[in-house]
Each structure stands twice: as structure tokens, then as C-alpha cells.
Amino acid sequence: MMEGMTTAPGQPPAVRQGLRHPLDPDPARSTKAQAVFALGLVAALTGLFVGGVVPATVALQLSRQARREAYASGGFLTGAAWLRQGERLAWIGLGLATVTVVLAVVYGVVRLAEAPYTQDFAPDVN
Known part of the structure; x- marks a missing residue:
């Protein structure tokens, strides 16, 4: 039906997206990924004062949960970039504290x- 259809003259054919079930949820950003980033940022900023150990540890534990949930969601949870940056900042905070x-x-x-x-x-003392 849409195989030979183009979006405008001279452009390549439009790519047909896979059919999506109507009950599938919309992709949403993981709130845990945002929390991991925020905790990682706090850990990196307070790492030199050794106060960054606690938020860094919480961020790394929360990132494991967020990765597990994102994998189980089948692609409907996004925020992998926030998660990676948060983990990096948490490790930087732990390194600074060390x-x-x-x-x-x-x-x-x-x-x-x-x-x-x-x-x-x-x-004079013996």
C-alpha cells in the first residue's frame, strides 16, 4: 500500500514503521535515570569533601535498578544517556573521595x- 509512496517528488520512499499495538504504552523517560544523574552530579560536586560517597553509592545502586527496568520494558523506558552520565559522575565522585x-x-x-x-x-631528670 505505502511501498511506492514518497513524501515529495525526488525524495526516497517513506520508511514504513512497524505496526504498534494500540495498548502499548508511549515511550517515556525513566525517572530513575534522572535521579541517577542528579545523585551523580551531587556526588561529583561533593566528592572532594568525602560527602560524595553516599550519593554516589545510591546512584550506582539505583542505576542497576533503572537498567533492569529499562530492559524489561522492551524499549518503552528511555533515558539511557542520563543514566550513563549519572554513573560516570558517581564514579568521579567516588574517585575524588578516594x-x-x-x-x-x-x-x-x-x-x-x-x-x-x-x-x-x-x-636533671633520670
Whole structure:
């Protein structure tokens, strides 16, 4: 019926879309994907203060659920780009928190090494 039909003279034939069942839901953006992005952004912004560990962990757990739901929906849940960016930001937040903790430990060890090892008594004490 639409095989030889074109949209305008000189243009290629119109691509026929697969028939969609009337009861199929419309594609919608996953709200969990938006939440993962927001939590990942918070994690990246607060990662240097070690406060980004909690939102990053929640974002990564929520991203697993969002991926599972998107797969089960058969393509009716969208937002994969938001999900990928949120995961990247969450991993950046965890990396920044790790760097902060490592630097704090190194600083503490250096300060401990510079401190005198024994107690310094007065010269008249045995």
C-alpha cells in the first residue's frame, strides 16, 4: 500500500514503521535515570569533601535498578544517556573521595613521622 509512496517528488520512499499495538504504552523517560544523574552530579560536586560517597553509592545502586527496568520494558523506558552520565559522575565522585582519603592518610603519616618519638625530659631528670 505505502511501498511506492514518497513524501515529495525526488525524495526516497517513506520508511514504513512497524505496526504498534494500540495498548502499548508511549515511550517515556525513566525517572530513575534522572535521579541517577542528579545523585551523580551531587556526588561529583561533593566528592572532594568525602560527602560524595553516599550519593554516589545510591546512584550506582539505583542505576542497576533503572537498567533492569529499562530492559524489561522492551524499549518503552528511555533515558539511557542520563543514566550513563549519572554513573560516570558517581564514579568521579567516588574517585575524588578516594583521592581525598589517601591524601589525608599520607599527610597524617608524614605528620606522625615528623613528631618526636620519645618524650623529652629536662636534663636533671633520670
